Amino acid sequence: MPPASSSRRFRAPGALLLFALALGGAYYARAAVKPSVDSVAEGLTCQCGCGLTVANCNHPQCEFSVPVRDQIEKMIAQGRSREQIIEAFRVKYGEKILSAPTTSGFNLLAWITPFGVIAIGGALLVMVFSRWTSGQPSLPARLDEQNFDAALRRRLDDEVRKDA
Amino acid sequence: MPLIGPFALAFALLLAFYSVLANVIGARRRLSALVVSGRHALWAMSAMITVAIVVLWSSLLHSDFTLHYVASYSSLTLPPIYKFTALWGGQQGSLLLWTWLLSVFSSIVAWQNRRRNPEITPYALAVLAVLAIFFLGMLNFVTRPFDLVARVPGDGQDLNPLLQNYWMAIHPPSLYTGYVSASVPFAFGAAALITGKLDDSWIRTTRRWAIFSWFFLTLGNLFGARWAYEVLGWGGYWAWDPVENAAFMPWLVMTAYLHSVMIQERKDMLKVWNLALIGLAFELTLFGTFLTRSGVISSVHSFTQSGLGPYFLTFLAIVASAYTALLVGRLKMLRTPAEFESYLSREAAFLFNNLVLVGIAFAVFWGTIFPVISEAVRGVKITVGPPFFDKVNGPLALLLIFLMGVGPLIAWRRSTARNLLRTFAAPLLIGLGTGLCVALAGLHQWYVLTAFSLAAFVLGTILAEFRHGVTARRHLVGESSARAMVNLVAKNNRRYGGYVIHLGVVLAFVGIVASSFFRLEVKRSVRQGDSIDVGPYELVYLGTRSSMDPHVESLQARIEVMRDGRPLAVMLPAKLFYARQQQPATVVALRSTPLHDLYVVFAGVDEATGQATFQVFLTPLVFWLWAGGLIMALGTVIVMWPNVRERAAIAAVVRAGDEAALEAQMAPGGE
Structure with missing residues (x-):
C-alpha cells in the first residue's frame, strides 16, 4: 500500500533527523550549563x-x-x-x-585571513599539481604490482646483504 | 682592560668590510689570493669579536662597574653563574653574543669550504660578512656594550630576578645558536642565486647546518617553555606571547624546508620553493630579534627593549628585498621539468605538509602583528592571545600530525589503493582503537578524541616502519632483534633518525593536548596542619622557614604530599625577594611523573590570619612534552651523525662537480 511504503521510505531519514536533533539538543543542553x-x-x-x-x-x-x-x-x-x-x-x-579579537567587523579579518591564505595556497598547489600531472606520461606501463614488488624486493635484499 | 673591547669591535668591523670586498672582488676577477685573504679577514674578525666577548665576560665576573652594561645587569652579590649569563641578560650583551656566534659559524664555514665549492663559497662568506657588518655596526655605533658610566656606582642594579634561573643559562644561547646558524644555509642560498650555480650543491653543503639550526631552535623553544613553566608560576608553558611566537615561526619554516629539500635532493624539483623557504626562515629570525628588541608589541619576554627596532626593520627590509630580487631574477634558471604523477605520493604528502607548516607560521605571524594592524587601521588597541592561536592552529596541528603519519610511508611517485591499504591498515586500526578506548574512558571532546587517535595512528606507522626494517634484517642477515635495530638506524640514520624525531613530536603533541584540556587547578588558603586535596593527592601544609642572604630573601613553605594516607614526598615551594631589584620571584615546587605533574606555587602568608595561600596544579601527561622534545633532539643527533656512505657519496659529487672550477680558481694565484 502506498502510505505504508512511504512511511517506510521516511523511516531511516526520520531516525537520522531525530538522532541529529538529539545530538543538537544535547549540545545546547551542555551549552546552557x-x-x-x-x-x-x-x-x-x-x-x-x-x-x-x-x-x-x-x-x-x-x-x-x-x-x-x-x-x-x-x-x-x-x-x-x-x-x-x-x-x-x-x-x-x-x-x-x-x-x-571579536568575530565581527574589521576583527573578522584576524580570523579568516589565515584560513584564506591556506586555502589559496592549497588551491595553488592543486593547480600546480594538475599542470605537472597533465602531459606527464604515466610510468612505462608500470610493471604490474606483483612483479614490481618482486623486483624491488630483490633489489632491497641485495642492498641489505651488501650493507650487512 | 674594558678599553680593549671597543677597539676589538671597531677592528672587527673593518675586517668584515674588507672580507666582503676581498671575497666578492676576488671571486669576480678570479684572484684566488684575494679570496684567501678575505677568508683570513673573516677569521681575524672572529678573533676580534672573541676578544670583545671575553672582555665583557671578564668585566661581568669581576664586577667592573665602570662599564654601564655591568652596572646595569649585575651586582656584587649576584652568583657567579648568573654574572656569566648576564652577558645575554641585556641588550648590548645579547647582541654581542649573537655577533660572536655569527663570526664563529662563519669561520667554521670558511674552514670547511676552503677547498670545496670554490664558486659559491666566497659569495656565501661575503653574505655572512655583510650580516656581521650590520651587527657590528649596531655594537659600534648604536648599542655599545663597552660604554662607561659617568660615576662609578658602589654596586650594580642586578640581573632581572626572572633571568636568575638555570633555564635562562641555556635557553637564550640555544635559541641564538638556532637563529644564527640559519644564516649559513641562507648565505649559501643567496650565493647560489648570485652565482647562478643553482644545482643542489648548496643544499648538500649546508644540509647539516640546516639540521643543526633546527636542532637548536627546537631546544631553544623547549628550554624557553620549560623556563616559563618553572619560573612564571602559572602552571602553563606556552602563552602565545609575541616573543615565543618569534622563536616558533623560524622553527616551523625550517621544518618545512628540511622536508622539501628532500624532494629537491631526490627529484631535482622545488628549487624556487626551497630558496624561498630558507630566505623566509632567516628573515623570520631577524623579525624575531626585531620583535624582542623593538617593544613594538608588548611581551612578557622583552627584557631588553630599546630603540633598535627601526634599524632591524630597515635591515630586514633590505635583506628581504635583495633576496627576493635575486630569486625573481633567477626564476628562469630555476625552472626544472617537474616529475609528479599522483596525489597519492610522498611528494604530494610533503608538499601538503609544507603548506600546513607555512600556513601555521603565517597564522602565528598574522596573530602576532594583528594588534599593530588594528591600531594602525582603527586606532583601537586589541589583544590577540591564546584563544585565537589555539582555535586557529588547533585544527591545523591535527592535519599536520595526520600528514606526519602518511608522508614517510607512502611511496614516492605513486601509490595504489592496494599499497595504501596494506601499509596503513594496522596503523589505522591502532588509531581507531585508541579513539574508541579514549571515548570509553569518558573523554568526549572531539579535539581530544581526534588528537589521540591521530597520535596513535602516527605511532603505529613509526612502529610498523621499525618492525619491517628489523624483520628484514633478521631474515636476510640473521641478526638478533637488538643488533638489527642498531644496524638499521646506523646504516640509514637520516631515515630512522627522522622517525625518532616524529616519535618525539607525537609524544610532545600528546603532552600538549592532555595538559591543555585536563589541567586541574586548586587555590586555597590554609593554616599550619591543614590539608588541600588535589586529585588523588592530599597536601599537608607543615609550616614555613625563612632564610636571608645579602642577595635574596627566601620564605619557603613545607608541604607533605600524601596519597592514600601514605607520605610520598615533601615539596618546598618558596617566595623569594631580591634585594637589589626590590622584586619578588617564585620558586615552584614540582613533582613530575609520566602520568601527571603536581605543581605547587606558594603565594605567601597573611600575617593577620596566619594563613598560607597555595595555588596547586595537577597537569596530566605534561611529562611527555619534555620527554618528546628530548627525543626530537636525540633523533636530530641521529640524523646528523656522520654516515660514512653518505660522506663518500657527497665527496664524489663535490669532487666531480668542483674539480674543474677549483682548477680554474686556483690557476691565477693559488693558496
Missing part, C-alpha cells in the same frame, strides 16, 4: 602586565585578576552567560581586555 569561572576568565586579558589571561595570571595576589575573578563568579551566580559577562567587561575596559 552555567559557565565556569575559568572559561570566562580565559576570554579576558589580565591588565596587571603579566601578559597572560585572567585565568592564567601568575600573580596569586594580583590586583586585577583576583577581583575580576570574584566579579565573574558573582555574575555567573546571577545567571549571566559567558558572552554577557565578557561583553560587560568589554564595555568597562575596552577591546584590549578581550583575549582574542
Whole structure:
C-alpha cells in the first residue's frame, strides 16, 4: 500500500533527523550549563602586565585578576552567560581586555585571513599539481604490482646483504 | 682592560668590510689570493669579536662597574653563574653574543669550504660578512656594550630576578645558536642565486647546518617553555606571547624546508620553493630579534627593549628585498621539468605538509602583528592571545600530525589503493582503537578524541616502519632483534633518525593536548596542619622557614604530599625577594611523573590570619612534552651523525662537480 511504503521510505531519514536533533539538543543542553569561572576568565586579558589571561595570571595576589575573578563568579551566580559577562567587561575596559579579537567587523579579518591564505595556497598547489600531472606520461606501463614488488624486493635484499 | 673591547669591535668591523670586498672582488676577477685573504679577514674578525666577548665576560665576573652594561645587569652579590649569563641578560650583551656566534659559524664555514665549492663559497662568506657588518655596526655605533658610566656606582642594579634561573643559562644561547646558524644555509642560498650555480650543491653543503639550526631552535623553544613553566608560576608553558611566537615561526619554516629539500635532493624539483623557504626562515629570525628588541608589541619576554627596532626593520627590509630580487631574477634558471604523477605520493604528502607548516607560521605571524594592524587601521588597541592561536592552529596541528603519519610511508611517485591499504591498515586500526578506548574512558571532546587517535595512528606507522626494517634484517642477515635495530638506524640514520624525531613530536603533541584540556587547578588558603586535596593527592601544609642572604630573601613553605594516607614526598615551594631589584620571584615546587605533574606555587602568608595561600596544579601527561622534545633532539643527533656512505657519496659529487672550477680558481694565484 502506498502510505505504508512511504512511511517506510521516511523511516531511516526520520531516525537520522531525530538522532541529529538529539545530538543538537544535547549540545545546547551542555551549552546552557552555567559557565565556569575559568572559561570566562580565559576570554579576558589580565591588565596587571603579566601578559597572560585572567585565568592564567601568575600573580596569586594580583590586583586585577583576583577581583575580576570574584566579579565573574558573582555574575555567573546571577545567571549571566559567558558572552554577557565578557561583553560587560568589554564595555568597562575596552577591546584590549578581550583575549582574542571579536568575530565581527574589521576583527573578522584576524580570523579568516589565515584560513584564506591556506586555502589559496592549497588551491595553488592543486593547480600546480594538475599542470605537472597533465602531459606527464604515466610510468612505462608500470610493471604490474606483483612483479614490481618482486623486483624491488630483490633489489632491497641485495642492498641489505651488501650493507650487512 | 674594558678599553680593549671597543677597539676589538671597531677592528672587527673593518675586517668584515674588507672580507666582503676581498671575497666578492676576488671571486669576480678570479684572484684566488684575494679570496684567501678575505677568508683570513673573516677569521681575524672572529678573533676580534672573541676578544670583545671575553672582555665583557671578564668585566661581568669581576664586577667592573665602570662599564654601564655591568652596572646595569649585575651586582656584587649576584652568583657567579648568573654574572656569566648576564652577558645575554641585556641588550648590548645579547647582541654581542649573537655577533660572536655569527663570526664563529662563519669561520667554521670558511674552514670547511676552503677547498670545496670554490664558486659559491666566497659569495656565501661575503653574505655572512655583510650580516656581521650590520651587527657590528649596531655594537659600534648604536648599542655599545663597552660604554662607561659617568660615576662609578658602589654596586650594580642586578640581573632581572626572572633571568636568575638555570633555564635562562641555556635557553637564550640555544635559541641564538638556532637563529644564527640559519644564516649559513641562507648565505649559501643567496650565493647560489648570485652565482647562478643553482644545482643542489648548496643544499648538500649546508644540509647539516640546516639540521643543526633546527636542532637548536627546537631546544631553544623547549628550554624557553620549560623556563616559563618553572619560573612564571602559572602552571602553563606556552602563552602565545609575541616573543615565543618569534622563536616558533623560524622553527616551523625550517621544518618545512628540511622536508622539501628532500624532494629537491631526490627529484631535482622545488628549487624556487626551497630558496624561498630558507630566505623566509632567516628573515623570520631577524623579525624575531626585531620583535624582542623593538617593544613594538608588548611581551612578557622583552627584557631588553630599546630603540633598535627601526634599524632591524630597515635591515630586514633590505635583506628581504635583495633576496627576493635575486630569486625573481633567477626564476628562469630555476625552472626544472617537474616529475609528479599522483596525489597519492610522498611528494604530494610533503608538499601538503609544507603548506600546513607555512600556513601555521603565517597564522602565528598574522596573530602576532594583528594588534599593530588594528591600531594602525582603527586606532583601537586589541589583544590577540591564546584563544585565537589555539582555535586557529588547533585544527591545523591535527592535519599536520595526520600528514606526519602518511608522508614517510607512502611511496614516492605513486601509490595504489592496494599499497595504501596494506601499509596503513594496522596503523589505522591502532588509531581507531585508541579513539574508541579514549571515548570509553569518558573523554568526549572531539579535539581530544581526534588528537589521540591521530597520535596513535602516527605511532603505529613509526612502529610498523621499525618492525619491517628489523624483520628484514633478521631474515636476510640473521641478526638478533637488538643488533638489527642498531644496524638499521646506523646504516640509514637520516631515515630512522627522522622517525625518532616524529616519535618525539607525537609524544610532545600528546603532552600538549592532555595538559591543555585536563589541567586541574586548586587555590586555597590554609593554616599550619591543614590539608588541600588535589586529585588523588592530599597536601599537608607543615609550616614555613625563612632564610636571608645579602642577595635574596627566601620564605619557603613545607608541604607533605600524601596519597592514600601514605607520605610520598615533601615539596618546598618558596617566595623569594631580591634585594637589589626590590622584586619578588617564585620558586615552584614540582613533582613530575609520566602520568601527571603536581605543581605547587606558594603565594605567601597573611600575617593577620596566619594563613598560607597555595595555588596547586595537577597537569596530566605534561611529562611527555619534555620527554618528546628530548627525543626530537636525540633523533636530530641521529640524523646528523656522520654516515660514512653518505660522506663518500657527497665527496664524489663535490669532487666531480668542483674539480674543474677549483682548477680554474686556483690557476691565477693559488693558496
